[in-house]
Amino acid sequence: MLAKERQNIISELIKTKSAVTTAYLMEEFGISDETVRRDLLALEREGKLRRVHGGAVIPTEMKPFMSFQSRIQSAKTEKGLLSELAVQTINNGEIIGVDSGTTAVEFAEALLHSPLELTVVTHSLDVFSILSQSSNFRLILCGGHFLKDENAFHGMLTLETLKNLHVQKAFVFPSAVSLSQGICDFNPELAQVQRQLIESASEVMVLADSGKFEANALLKISDINSNFTFITDPNLPDALKQLYLENNIKIISSKGDLQ
Numbered sequence: 001m002l003a004k005e006r007q008n009i010i011s012e013l014i015k016t017k018s019a020v021t022t023a024y025l026m027e028e029f030g031i032s033d034e035t036v037r038r039d040l041l042a043l044e045r046e047g048k049l050r051r052v053h054g055g056a057v058i059p060t061e062m063k064p065f066m067s068f069q070s071r072i073q074s075a076k077t078e079k080g081l082l083s084e085l086a087v088q089t090i091n092n093g094e095i096i097g098v099d100s101g102t103t104a105v106e107f108a109e110a111l112l113h114s115p116l117e118l119t120v121v122t123h124s125l126d127v128f129s130i131l132s133q134s135s136n137f138r139l140i141l142c143g144g145h146f147l148k149d150e151n152a153f154h155g156m157l158t159l160e161t162l163k164n165l166h167v168q169k170a171f172v173f174p175s176a177v178s179l180s181q182g183i184c185d186f187n188p189e190l191a192q193v194q195r196q197l198i199e200s201a202s203e204v205m206v207l208a209d210s211g212k213f214e215a216n217a218l219l220k221i222s223d224i225n226s227n228f229t230f231i232t233d234p235n236l237p238d239a240l241k242q243l244y245l246e247n248n249i250k251i252i253s254s255k256g257d258l259q
Helices: 003-017 022-029 033-045 076-087 102-112 125-131 156-163 188-199 238-246
Strands: 019-021 050-052 055-057 095-098 118-122 137-141 145-147 152-154 167-172 176-178 182-185 201-207 219-222 229-231 250-252
Touching (some): 003 055, 003 238, 019 238, 033 050, 033 055, 055 238, 076 102, 076 201, 076 229, 095 102, 102 125, 118 125, 125 137, 152 156, 152 188, 156 188, 188 201, 188 219, 238 250
Parallel strands (some): 095 118, 095 167, 118 137, 167 201, 201 229, 229 250
Antiparallel strands (some): 050 055, 145 152, 176 182, 182 219
């Protein structure tokens, strides 16, 4: 098979699978690691993929900014599914930190309907309001300047409160996740709070629906960290999930991953 013909096939694979691993291409075409590297490099120069450790992914797309009200119905089913998975990673009695946003609303609803008794630290008024319906939760609201559009607090007072607290698990909800770009979001005030929430936690759980993977947003919150756990819905493409796993990144997209 000519190199160009093989590269055209690889390009189509990327479009359908969202990602391919080097190991898969070596086996599929019976070629060496070096040949795969040359093919991927050529396709990257043509803008048809983006190389990452262990393979390649679709070119990163910039996510458009959407208001809170616009986002509340977006991927609602997927957010509910991943929230149910995330709740199962929590041990009774833990102290957790919860980010703001529309995924936070679904996560809080899942917590509310669980038997867990927890201490919950949050800067989200939505999360606080939902969980205050149950006596199972000891709530700490990190107040400060109120950002009405996101129904959340930010600023020096919020950050100082978080700096003086420690949580066992932080649940963070970014707008975009990418192997090369990291986890990203749009709002500079809330990005500061997200970074501090990560700093204040022993474990970081990144919750994002499958449509947010291999995408980009305006502000980088953090690099991808192999100590983070990524929780998403079952619609994440298998090839993309495999590539994350090959980069030593823990990813949960089904109940089977919790075992």
